[in-house]
Amino acid sequence: MTGPHAHRQRSSSLRATTSVLAAAATATALLLAGAPGADAAGESPASDISDPIALMSVLAPDLLQQTSASGLGVQDPAVFSVTLPADSRGEVALRPTATEGSGQATSIRLADQTAPGVEGRPQGGITVFDQGASATYVQPLTSGVRLLTAYADASTGGDRAFELDLPDGATATALPTGDTVVADAEGRYIGSVLQPWAVDATGRQLPTSYSWDGDVLTQHVDLADAEFPVLADPTWYYSYDFWAGLPGYHANVPKTPDYQADAMLHNCFNCYFPIGNAPRAYPRDGDVINLNASPFSFIVIPAPVKVQTAMGGALQFVAARGHFDGAGSMVTFSWYNDASGYLHLYVHAMVLRDLGSVVNAHNALIAGANWLTFWQRIVDRTGTSPGAGGV
Structure with missing residues (x-):
């Protein structure tokens, strides 16, 4: 095979407990002209992780302009919508725009249901769920949602899990671009998980990867030698397939x-x-x-x-x-x-x-x-x- 697209994709069941679909030490250019944190070196990000605007403005400033409220509260079934939970035990509900090649409705749970619920607090279009040593930022986008985790220290470990509502037999295909395409058992596109990234307080990109266990997507971040706070994210997005x-x-x-x-x-x-x-x-x-x-x-x-x-x-x-x-x-x-x-x-x-x-x-x-x-x-x-x- 020749040419830049000469590759074969690996399709793996979401039920496979050890399937690592993507690994990346740097953020992809799919989302930003520059990687998150690329200009953060030498600056002092806010140590209060409960303030997403302050932290992101230093570690990932280009992401702030992507915040979109256009899908919030939309009732039209043909138009993209995102519904945010009241507390951290709830789920983010998503429905794509009805168009050629679009995905399917799904939902994402933010936390283990046995964990205490934390009330969400909106700030600048982003909802923050502050758990103390870590915080979850839910940022609605024009066609998806970004789920950021801010780490104040290493006490909670570098693994962050999200449970997706997917049909039985769903599969995931990792593309060379870093995106993971999720489809149902018949091969119909559901949605995409974009390439993971993680950045520390100095702007250094941290090694990070995804793994699946059933319908649970976990982002693993190597926090060794990291300067805190650390910011990481998986993004669920509706593309075309x-x-x-x-x-x-x-x-x-x-x-x-x-x-x-x-x-x-x-x-x-x-x-x-x-x-x-x-x-x-x-x-x-x-x-x-x-x-x-x-x-x-x-x-x-x-x-x-x-x-x-x-x-x-x-x-x-x-x-x-x-x-x-x-x-x-x-x-x-x-x-x-x-x-x-x-x-x-x-x-x-x-x-x-x-x-x-x-x-x-x-x-x-x-x-x-x-x-x-x-x-x-x-x-x-x-x-x-x-x-x-x-x-």
């Missing part, structure tokens, strides 16, 4: 090898990529592409992006100034074959500009239709001439 096994989906070559999809895109990128002004040549790191997100030639919706390569060779676009999603927003495209050989297109988008639940849902519908077209063109044209494309 397309494959021919979805109801109503069809593909001429549903089991196209991922490396062949990569070769097709390198041969003629805009023969398959569905956004206006895309180049024929495969984008290179550092390229700036003035994409036009409008489906009409007589209307221009500026979508300038800078190209970079994410972990595992995935193509990633970073929104430049003037982009309607907001500068710094990111979208990452990963092609992978599941255990049955079906080709998936996994698209992770982190949008920084929050336009409210209704407009966000409308934009998600358009994006879902575009990325479905992207996948469809690859799996329908494998082994044929590229078709339409610019010079």
Whole structure:
């Protein structure tokens, strides 16, 4: 196999008690232009972990702007919603926007049900559950939730568990980008757990990893030699995942090898990529592409992006100034074959500009239709001439 997407994914049951799905000593560029804590060295973060704004403003300042209240209290079943618990024994309930390739509703428990409940306290859009030696920060996002743990010291250990409400037979696939794709027994996408990260008071990235035990996701943080306080997080996020096994989906070559999809895109990128002004040549790191997100030639919706390569060779676009999603927003495209050989297109988008639940849902519908077209063109044209494309 050749090309940056030449890889095979490992699908593992969530019931496996020793399945370590992802390990990372640094934060991924999927979420931030710079890793959390990258600029924190030399600063003195607040020692009071009950204040999430003060601590995050030093250790992970770029994360604060991602806080979104647009999904809170939403009743429309077609629009993304997040419901927060009153105390730490409750659960975070999530429902994705109803669009092509979207996930499924789920919930996440924050603590062992035998532990004493701690009342949540909202602060700056983030709800904090202060347990003394550690605190949990629940940060709603435009399409998910970030569950941060702040450690005041090492007395509680570096393991933090979260119980997800998942159907029997659910599986997890770890992508080279660091994301973990969670699907049900039929392979239908549920949601994503983004790559773990942890940072100490000096801004140093700490070794961290995930493991699954049944439906319990545990983040392990190596606190040896850490300067406290320490901040760590798993993030549950709704992205897009397309494959021919979805109801109503069809593909001429549903089991196209991922490396062949990569070769097709390198041969003629805009023969398959569905956004206006895309180049024929495969984008290179550092390229700036003035994409036009409008489906009409007589209307221009500026979508300038800078190209970079994410972990595992995935193509990633970073929104430049003037982009309607907001500068710094990111979208990452990963092609992978599941255990049955079906080709998936996994698209992770982190949008920084929050336009409210209704407009966000409308934009998600358009994006879902575009990325479905992207996948469809690859799996329908494998082994044929590229078709339409610019010079």
